[in-house]
Amino acid sequence: MATNILVIIGNGLAANRVLEQLGENHPFSAIHVLSDEPVAHYNRIMLSPLLAGETTLNAITPHDKEWYQSRRISVYLKQNVERIDTLTQQVICSGGDHFAYDALILATGSRSFVPDIPGADATNVVGFRSLRDVDTMFERLPDIQHATVIGAGLLGVEAATGLRSHGIQVTLLHRNPVLMNRQMDATASALLEKELLNRGIDVRTGCTPLKLCSSNAPKLHINTIQFEQTEYRIQQQLDTDLVVFATGIIANKELAESAGIHCGQGIQVDALMRTSHPHIYALGECCEFNGNTYGLVAPIWEQASILARQLHQQYQTDQQQRLSTADPLLSYQEREHLTKLKVSGVDIHSIGQFEADSSTEVLQLLDEHAGIYKKILLRDERIVGALCVGDVADSHWYYELMQQGDSVTALRPTLLFGQAYC
Numbered sequence: 001m002a003t004n005i006l007v008i009i010g011n012g013l014a015a016n017r018v019l020e021q022l023g024e025n026h027p028f029s030a031i032h033v034l035s036d037e038p039v040a041h042y043n044r045i046m047l048s049p050l051l052a053g054e055t056t057l058n059a060i061t062p063h064d065k066e067w068y069q070s071r072r073i074s075v076y077l078k079q080n081v082e083r084i085d086t087l088t089q090q091v092i093c094s095g096g097d098h099f100a101y102d103a104l105i106l107a108t109g110s111r112s113f114v115p116d117i118p119g120a121d122a123t124n125v126v127g128f129r130s131l132r133d134v135d136t137m138f139e140r141l142p143d144i145q146h147a148t149v150i151g152a153g154l155l156g157v158e159a160a161t162g163l164r165s166h167g168i169q170v171t172l173l174h175r176n177p178v179l180m181n182r183q184m185d186a187t188a189s190a191l192l193e194k195e196l197l198n199r200g201i202d203v204r205t206g207c208t209p210l211k212l213c214s215s216n217a218p219k220l221h222i223n224t225i226q227f228e229q230t231e232y233r234i235q236q237q238l239d240t241d242l243v244v245f246a247t248g249i250i251a252n253k254e255l256a257e258s259a260g261i262h263c264g265q266g267i268q269v270d271a272l273m274r275t276s277h278p279h280i281y282a283l284g285e286c287c288e289f290n291g292n293t294y295g296l297v298a299p300i301w302e303q304a305s306i307l308a309r310q311l312h313q314q315y316q317t318d319q320q321q322r323l324s325t326a327d328p329l330l331s332y333q334e335r336e337h338l339t340k341l342k343v344s345g346v347d348i349h350s351i352g353q354f355e356a357d358s359s360t361e362v363l364q365l366l367d368e369h370a371g372i373y374k375k376i377l378l379r380d381e382r383i384v385g386a387l388c389v390g391d392v393a394d395s396h397w398y399y400e401l402m403q404q405g406d407s408v409t410a411l412r413p414t415l416l417f418g419q420a421y422c
């Protein structure tokens with residue numbers, strides 16, 4: 001086998017998925033994975049159940065040393081890649097180590113976005129992104145009585161319920177009047193809010209944080225958070241010991257940018273996950289395709305399988321033909337994905353469009369008492385979106401029907417009741 005070295009920067013879900021897809025018979029003599037985190041790869045999605053005390057780090061760490069060894073993979077922890085030298089084809093870490101590459105994958109993910117408000121840099125302010133964030137929350141838990149989670153998207157709701165499960169008081173602040181407003185409408189939001197209130201979480205919607213005020217000594221603790229009730233422009237404040245920001249993410253593109261690789265919101269890639277530089281690829285939350293960036297794993301799984309096939313073909317033998325972006329089986333395409341809230345006892349699945357417009361028809365079923373809400377949006381008798389709260393048994397089936405794009409006219413009378421009735 002020719003000496004072909006693959007270097008991967010980042011050891012998150014995207015990197016791990018590419019390694020899994022490359023398999024044992026990959027075309028590289030060695031693969032070096034460089035991670036700035038101090039621990040082996042873990043399933044980031046499962047940080048929510050970890051925070052809630054429903055799983056362990058061991059259970060969310062999928063591979064052991066033998067798995068890596070059998071694939072000629074070396075993982076280097078606490079290696080922050082500082083620079084990419086595209087001329088000499090090597091990456092340089094902040095500690096001075098150099099790694100030469102024949103092929104390079106950028107899988108640097110993203111980081112928490114923390115709004116620029118006074119006090120946001122205090123000690124007891126964290127994002128919800130990494131194991132270190134969860135460890136920080138666990139370290140603080142014995143000393144705190146109240147936590148505030150800012151942002152009630154998927155992550156914020158999971159952070160709030162996770163913290164609440166440890167018995168502390170939790171306030172969930174959200175700027176939009178609708179919770180998880182990227183996945184849900186106002187009816188679903190009201191059901192979720194009721195459930196969160198039942199669990200003892202203080203939910204405040206339509207509120208924008210203005211300022212965090214800390215005491216000085218001995219440690220910096222947040223004492224108060226000031227926020228504005230946006231609709232009425234009323235300023236309020238509450239005492240809190242810990243603030244968790246779940247207010248979005250920013251792609252880690254700076255490393256690529258400083259190497260002259262084309263970037264927009266993320267590292268720009270084509271449908272074969274190639275960047276503007278030869279032999280350099282990107283995928284996952286650090287990348288941008290057709291103006292889109294990513295915050296969920298489903299598209300990343302597709303990117304990983306496309307990239308793995310691409311690497312197999314590019315680096316296997318000299319005779320292999322270059323792949324064509326015109327091949328629909330091998331090039332990345334955007335599609336809708338099913339989003340799930342991971343809070344035990346609260347089932348919410350959302351796919352595609354959830355607010356009606358002039359071109360859509362709505363089928364819906366609501367049982368407020370039972371906490372069940374189903375909404376299906378149709379355009380030209382085809383499903384373009386579905387929202388299931390409380391009963392998610394058929395969400396995957398709705399998703400398949402939507403992907404197939406067939407007319408559901410024949411199923412329509414019983415569609416809301418699910419596959420068993422159709």
Ligand SMILES: Cc1cc2nc3c(=O)[nH]c(=O)nc-3n(C[C@H](O)[C@H](O)[C@H](O)COP(=O)(O)OP(=O)(O)OC[C@H]3O[C@@H](n4cnc5c(N)ncnc54)[C@H](O)[C@@H]3O)c2cc1C
Nearest residue numbers: 010012013014036044045080081108109284285295296297
């Ligand atoms: C708590 C939580 C719950 C989630 N739940 C869901 C869910 O239910 N469903 C869903 O679809 N998605 C969920 N997500 C989102 C999902 O985890 C991400 O989409 C996914 O992890 C992105 O994978 P990635 O490999 O692109 O980035 P990451 O997983 O962030 O990995 C990037 C890695 O690169 C490292 N890195 C960055 N720069 C450097 C450098 N210069 N040198 C070395 N290493 C570097 C980072 O430290 C990180 O380890 C959740 C995310 C979080 C935080």
